[in-house]
Amino acid sequence: MKALVAFILLVQLPIHKAVPAAPPAPLGCDDPESEAAAEVAVDYINSHSHHGYKFTLNTIDNIRVLPQGPNKEIIFLELDLLETTCHILSPTPLANCTVRSFTDHAVEGDCDVKLQKVNGQLSVLASKCHSHADSSEDILQLCPDCPLLITLNDTEVLATVTESLNVYNGKSTGAYLKLLEIGRAKMQYHPAHVVFVEFAVAATNCSAAEANVEACHLLPDDQSDFGFCTATKVIRPSQDLQVNCQLYGHQPGVTYSPPGQATSGLVPGVVQGFTNHNLRLSHNNPLASESFSSEFSASMLPAKSVARRAVAGVAQHDKVPRPVGFVPPPPCPGKIRHFKI
Ligand SMILES: *[C@@H]1O[C@H](CO)[C@@H](O)[C@H](O)[C@H]1NC(C)=O
Ligand SMILES: *[C@@H]1O[C@H](CO)[C@@H](O)[C@H](O)[C@H]1NC(C)=O
Ligand SMILES: *[C@@H]1O[C@H](CO)[C@@H](O)[C@H](O)[C@H]1NC(C)=O
Numbered sequence: 001m002k003a004l005v006a007f008i009l010l011v012q013l014p015i016h017k018a019v020p021a022a023p024p025a026p027l028g029c030d031d032p033e034s035e036a037a038a039e040v041a042v043d044y045i046n047s048h049s050h051h052g053y054k055f056t057l058n059t060i061d062n063i064r065v066l067p068q069g070p071n072k073e074i075i076f077l078e079l080d081l082l083e084t085t086c087h088i089l090s091p092t093p094l095a096n097c098t099v100r101s102f103t104d105h106a107v108e109g110d111c112d113v114k115l116q117k118v119n120g121q122l123s124v125l126a127s128k129c130h131s132h133a134d135s136s137e138d139i140l141q142l143c144p145d146c147p148l149l150i151t152l153n154d155t156e157v158l159a160t161v162t163e164s165l166n167v168y169n170g171k172s173t174g175a176y177l178k179l180l181e182i183g184r185a186k187m188q189y190h191p192a193h194v195v196f197v198e199f200a201v202a203a204t205n206c207s208a209a210e211a212n213v214e215a216c217h218l219l220p221d222d223q224s225d226f227g228f229c230t231a232t233k234v235i236r237p238s239q240d241l242q243v244n245c246q247l248y249g250h251q252p253g254v255t256y257s258p259p260g261q262a263t264s265g266l267v268p269g270v271v272q273g274f275t276n277h278n279l280r281l282s283h284n285n286p287l288a289s290e291s292f293s294s295e296f297s298a299s300m301l302p303a304k305s306v307a308r309r310a311v312a313g314v315a316q317h318d319k320v321p322r323p324v325g326f327v328p329p330p331p332c333p334g335k336i337r338h339f340k341i
Contacts, residue, residue, distance in 0.1 A: 029334030052277030076291035081109035112289035128288035129279035147188035164231035175203035
């Protein structure tokens, strides 16, 4: 009997030795490496967005790392973002941009980003996003009188933007400003009827005092001067209009491309009927989310990388015996930096 046990042990020994080394510890959503990747991803998203506002990180929802060789990894991220008050043309660094509060009617962005890390250098390969405003019901529950986002092509919004820009140009001693895009618009009905608008503008080659503004053109790219206006129009109980505009000054390399033909006066077709500029318009590469499709998981993941599957939320439990002192992988999704909507 003893001989048999010894024999079995002898036979098993080489088999045990053949078991591959455990995969490297998986990344949790709040690990510094995950945060570094998310920062690169968010910078990329903002610098490749052409309309609306800058977004900031709220939560890292998921991360998956696929080693590709000694110094190369492919990283897939799922990110939850929130809209800030900085327009995409604003020179304010993202760190200084304020997140839209819940009561300001927050807009959330969901992004899948594919990155590569080569010799420690991160770069983005593909991004796929969509963004949507929080539901009005959510806000009204907490704040029944809060103004709510309305569609960008709403008649009252268009009238308010046109009037605001006319009033501003009428009083301005600077350049005559033209509208680039309406960024967002909110409406309040109680206790007063108020329209709140925000819009991006650009300086033309005319002064606002000039009579023939029809012949005014936006400054060429090497002199461009973008800006941003906010206006509040009270319609009831008594009429009032407040307009503030700020020009950012020329920013070398920053350009603006119109989002296509305006079909209804001021608002281009792609945003008609919507309350926000959708990140999807600038970020729509299906390669960004290939890791999270089931086909990809099945074919690309090594069978033994149980820990990584757990991180990706596919397999939270497994039957592989764990060594004593096993520490479960850090959780995903990670922490919420601002608020959950
Ligand atoms: C951004 O914030 C930092 C730290 O508060 C401040 O020093 C810096 O001047 C700000 N930059 C801008 C452009 O507002
Ligand atoms: C602005 O530019 C347009 C086109 O180049 C030109 O026709 C117009 O005269 C310019 N206006 C002024 C005030 O320079
Ligand atoms: C805004 O656009 C939507 C979608 O094209 C359209 O159905 C709606 O009538 C438009 N609203 C106004 C006020 O033009």
